[in-house]
Amino acid sequence: MSSLAKTTAVANTHRVMAFINQAGGSCKTTTAAAFAGLAAEAGLRVLLIDLDSQCNASKICGYEWLPGVGRPYLYDLAEDHPDLKANLDRRTVFEVLAGEKVPDGPGKQKKLDVPMERAIFPARYRVSPDLNDHSPEAFAPVPNLDIVLGSELMADAVEEIAKQEMGGFWLRRKLKPLIDANQYDLYLVDCPAALDRGLSAVMVAAPEIIGCVTPGGKEMEALVKASFSMEAVRNIYDGHDVFPELVGIIVGRVHKKKDGTVNRFKGGAAAKRVSDLEEAYGSVVKGMIREDVRVGEAYDQQITLSQYDPTSEVVADYRAAAVSLGIVAA
Numbered sequence: 001m002s003s004l005a006k007t008t009a010v011a012n013t014h015r016v017m018a019f020i021n022q023a024g025g026s027c028k029t030t031t032a033a034a035f036a037g038l039a040a041e042a043g044l045r046v047l048l049i050d051l052d053s054q055c056n057a058s059k060i061c062g063y064e065w066l067p068g069v070g071r072p073y074l075y076d077l078a079e080d081h082p083d084l085k086a087n088l089d090r091r092t093v094f095e096v097l098a099g100e101k102v103p104d105g106p107g108k109q110k111k112l113d114v115p116m117e118r119a120i121f122p123a124r125y126r127v128s129p130d131l132n133d134h135s136p137e138a139f140a141p142v143p144n145l146d147i148v149l150g151s152e153l154m155a156d157a158v159e160e161i162a163k164q165e166m167g168g169f170w171l172r173r174k175l176k177p178l179i180d181a182n183q184y185d186l187y188l189v190d191c192p193a194a195l196d197r198g199l200s201a202v203m204v205a206a207p208e209i210i211g212c213v214t215p216g217g218k219e220m221e222a223l224v225k226a227s228f229s230m231e232a233v234r235n236i237y238d239g240h241d242v243f244p245e246l247v248g249i250i251v252g253r254v255h256k257k258k259d260g261t262v263n264r265f266k267g268g269a270a271a272k273r274v275s276d277l278e279e280a281y282g283s284v285v286k287g288m289i290r291e292d293v294r295v296g297e298a299y300d301q302q303i304t305l306s307q308y309d310p311t312s313e314v315v316a317d318y319r320a321a322a323v324s325l326g327i328v329a330a
């Protein structure tokens with residue numbers, strides 16, 4: 001499937017952006033993955049980082065998990081596929097966070113540090129229509145896009161962070177070698193809803209925070225809380241060059257009219273909330289993304305939205321939002 005996208009890149013120094021909202025289902029993963037796809041098509045080297053134990057970003061990038069097993073199909077397939085053997089040495093973001101226990105003499109174990117590099121996989125999109133086909137031939141590479149594989153074990157991330165000295169710096173510390181080596185132009189961090197204290201580690205690593213909301217819930221309240229968290233993080237890490245900033249709000253699943261403007265009458269209270277958000281946050285609102293079944297379809301088929309239907313209106317919405325955040329050029 002080739003892309004018709006005419007998007008071109010603008011950024012030439014690396015950026016780290018995190019997609020947050022403590023409300024579940026607020027389009028964080030959809031938005032992070034949509035931007036990742038658009039930026040990669042525009043020629044930026046993109047790393048999407050999946051911090052969520054649901055591993056949805058990993059799934060969109062072609063790596064589905066065996067439920068309850070704690071590792072993707074890929075590992076099981078690797079034994080039979082010589083070209084996948086190298087993947088047996090790969091890890092997930094959880095080992096990057098927590099380190100890896102290895103035997104160290106009889107009855108003893110030691111913990112090894114795992115660099116982020118080891119959890120990076122090249123993003124793939126599904127070319128086989130058979131969703132149960134997990135063979136390497138079922139996928140083709142997505143140029144310029146890599147994924148740091150998520151893990152079910154990230155449900156325990158907060159405890160792991162608490163165990164570590166300066167745990168709040170774990171993500172920043174792990175990204176640093178990649179940034180120093182100029183490996184990527186854009187780092188996009190897909191956060192789980194319930195990140196609790198793990199959120200400060202994200203804010204320490206990502207100067208640019210994107211609040212993701214839908215017009216359906218208590219999102220305004222959640223955004224206000226996020227703003228407090230950012231201020232607290234700036235204060236706690238005063239002197240450590242930590243300045244998280246709410247640079248954008250993306251409103252997903254909005255009802256739009258045929259001309260692309262927000263339908264303020266459809267959806268009643270939801271439409272009113274969109275207006276309230278614009279009033280409260282003004283130009284920080286960088287995008288209104290329309291409700292579209294293609295989002296779910298692309299997700300199920302493990303393909304980025306802009307590859308699935310490059311000329312669709314929902315992709316145009318995401319492209320406009322990416323332009324207004326300066327990720328890609330108009």
Ligand SMILES: Nc1ncnc2c1ncn2[C@@H]1O[C@H](COP(=O)(O)OP(=O)(O)OP(=O)(O)O)[C@@H](O)[C@H]1O
Nearest residue numbers: 024025026027028029030193253290291292295296
């Ligand atoms: N523009 C859209 N139109 C239709 N459906 C959408 C749209 N954006 C997102 N969705 C759907 O809404 C649901 C939630 O989206 P998503 O997974 O991106 O949210 P999330 O904030 O990452 O959720 P979680 O907190 O569980 O990680 C998904 O089923 C997704 O397919």
Ligand SMILES: [Mg+2]
Nearest residue numbers: 028029052056
């Ligand atoms: Mg998600």
